[in-house]
Amino acid sequence: MTTLAPPPTSSPSSGHRVAPPADGGFVARGRRLFTGPAEDPRWTRPALWAILLAATALYAWNITSISGNSFYNAAVYSGTKSWKAFFFGALDSGSFITVDKPPFALWVMGLSARAFGFGTWQLALPMVAVGTGSVALLHRMVKRDFGPVAATVAASALALTPITVAINRDTNPDPILVFLMLLGAAGLLKAVRTGRLMPLVWSAVAIGFAFNTKMMQAYVVLPAFFLVYLWAAHGSLGRRIRHLAVATVALVVSSAWWMVVVDLIPASSRPYIGGSTDNTVWDLVIGYNGFGRIFGASSSVGSAGNGASFGGSAGVHRLFNEIMGGQISWLIPFATIALIAGLILRGRAPRTDARRAALMLWGGWFVLHYLTFALAEGTFHPYYVTAMAPGIAALAGAGGVTLYRAFREGSAAKWSWVLPAAVAASAAWAIVLLQRVSGSGTRYTVAEIVVGIAGTVAVLGLLAGRFTRREGLIGFAALAAVVALLAGPAAYSVSAATSATNGTNPTAGPSTGGGMGGMGGGPGGASGSSRTSGTGGRSMGAPPSGGGSAPSGTDTRPSGSETEDSGTGSDRTGGGQAGGGQMGGGGTQVSSAMITYLKKHQDGATWLLAVATDQTASSIILESGQPVISMGGWSGSDNAMTLAKLKSLVKSGKLHYIIVNSDGGQGTNSEIATWVKAHGTAVKSSAYSSGSSSTTSSSTSTTSSTSSTGGLYRLDASDVG
Helix, strand or coil, X not given: CCCCCCCCCCCHHHCECCCCCCCCCHHHHHHHHXXXXXXXXXXXXXXXXXXXXXXXXXXXXXHHHCCXXXXXXXXXXXXXXXXXHHHHCECCXXXXXXXXXXXXXXXXXXXXXXXXXXXXXXXXXXXXXXXXXXXXXXXXXXXXXXXXXXXXXXXXXXXXXXXXXXXXXXXXXXXXXXHHHHHHHHHHHHHHHHCCHHHHHHHHHHHHHHHHHHHHXXXXXXXXXXXXXXXXXXXXXXXXXXXXXXXXXXXXXXXXXXXXXXXXXXXXXXXXXXXXXXXXXXXXXHHHHHHHHHHCCCECCECCCCCCECCCCCCCCHHHCCCCHHHHCCCHHHHHHHHHHHHHHCCCCCCCCHHHHHHHHHHHHHHHXXXXXXXXXXXXXXXXXXXXXXXXXXXXXXXXXXXXXXXXXXXXXXXXXXHHHHHHHHHHHHHHHHHHCCCCCHHHHHHHHHHHHHHHHHHHHHHHHHHHCCHHHHHHHHHHXXXXXXXXXXXHHHHHHHCCCCCCCCCCCCCCCCHHHHCCCCCCCCCCCCCCCCCCCCCCCCCCCCCCCCCCCCCCCXXXXXXXXXXXXXXXXXXXXXXXXCCCECCECCEHHHHHHHHHCCCCCCECEEECCHHHHHHHHHXXXXXXXXXXXXXXCCCCCCHHHHHHHHHCCCECEEEEECCCCCCCCHHHHHHHHHHXXXXXXXXXXXXXXXXXXXXXXXXXXXXXXXXXXXXXXXHCC
């Protein structure tokens, strides 16, 4: 009878720890949490903790000053005042209109705000947590198939992706979207390895929740998911198809349940669906948040092919232009070469080869997102591309280690050049990107020098080590390559963490010009100085007046006030739309004095005021702490308010004040404006201001007044015939 002896334990000198006794005790498990499994090299877990600590520091630096996107902040605040507004994702606590996204991200931030109070860090905390969680999750997945070195490189690359740092310091829904998509990828890879159904089902559920975070963007990865499972999973073809069919059902249910529930509720009993053309979530899915993003149709600011682009003109080179290049493109040359070479190297592996399946997944993730974002003709913001960062980072780690192994072990001469060529390509591109911002700061000059030196050492060291067979030189050159690849992104990431960020259109690094298809002066597309919100200088994350005191350390600097799809850009240093100081539009400026007057004369009405657009309403909600009606959604073109509905609200005493504008554009429906002017009572500025008052712009003091084209009007039940 033959017995199998246990494998010998590694000695300390081998770089691995000696396996501890399998006592399974609490102390041993706690130790492994910080030191990692015994079979891992000693440095693996400490390196991971260091990366997670660095990521958390970048994302949470000066967290109390993170203002975020006031559009979503207002919806979160409203959700803390009303469970109905919470469920629907309504902009106002009176639930007149929803934001233009499904509410899952709002729910996450809303629960944090309900638990800890509404304020700056309470809204930012979930984003920091899921951002760091995404780094840890990617490390775990890459380590499973490619080892600790690949996982460490991938986690570092994701943590230091500039646009990822910027968006993780914001209250847009994208960090939650990325985390849920990574959960879906983890379930898929487990299903591929095991051939079991349930991991695939949970993968589908995760993507379904991602859909309820940002709708169709969550589905960009689905072709890669389906292909990888169909090709590489264990089991017969029939079994794989059946599993995919079951998972598809789970995907549909987890994606559509909120949409179905909302659309089944009578329109009179729920808010208007912001961004839709027919007051249904389905229209929002396929139009504004679906094909409208790709083709420009149903865009909030344009028709087919005419959506607002804050990332430059659509085309295959978009992600390399002066706006987008420094946000995401640093590792694209390396990732592309690594993907192609990696698939070739695994070409003769069995169908179920886990490494090839992982390369297919991450490669599909990267390519699908690249094509979607590069060619999209609808509304496009730079921070959207944070969704492609995990694919690039995973390919940098997994593909890099694959190339390194082929470089050291391959007998074919061609593999002696691929790794050095990939390093040289990305290092050269990094220098080009840093040259674009030369003179913008010492950190970029230092980064350029580091990239140049480290890249040269890496390429020459790899070639010399290969031909002299000196293993130590090859290892040193590989370390230099990592430094060369990450120095540029690190400089941009530090900038994103230590500079004021536009909550509506966050970007990292210095301004390089561009937005709105090449117009403007900053990544957001604005020219000129930074701009502030017009609500008395209140931080958009701070509690509104009358809504509780600000937590200790809450920043009160001005911040942005437009929604993500603003047709008006902004720079990195300021807040939001210039209209923040003229929230009413039509010649009427909303000042703190006006808001005080409106609250004093609200007379039991549900809504403090009705205005034309979301960005106006959100700023007033955050300033006043009261529900405000946005009659036309983001662009003013939503048919949320009709004359019949307005009369009903006025007659029932739920609304008394309205700001109208009849000059077109982001104005009030002309029929409504005509009726209000004919039946309402104009409120002159003298009623709430003694000549001159500070408007919502922190830098300008002007006189609030009504005008011939619009103004503030009071309506009472007696005005309704």
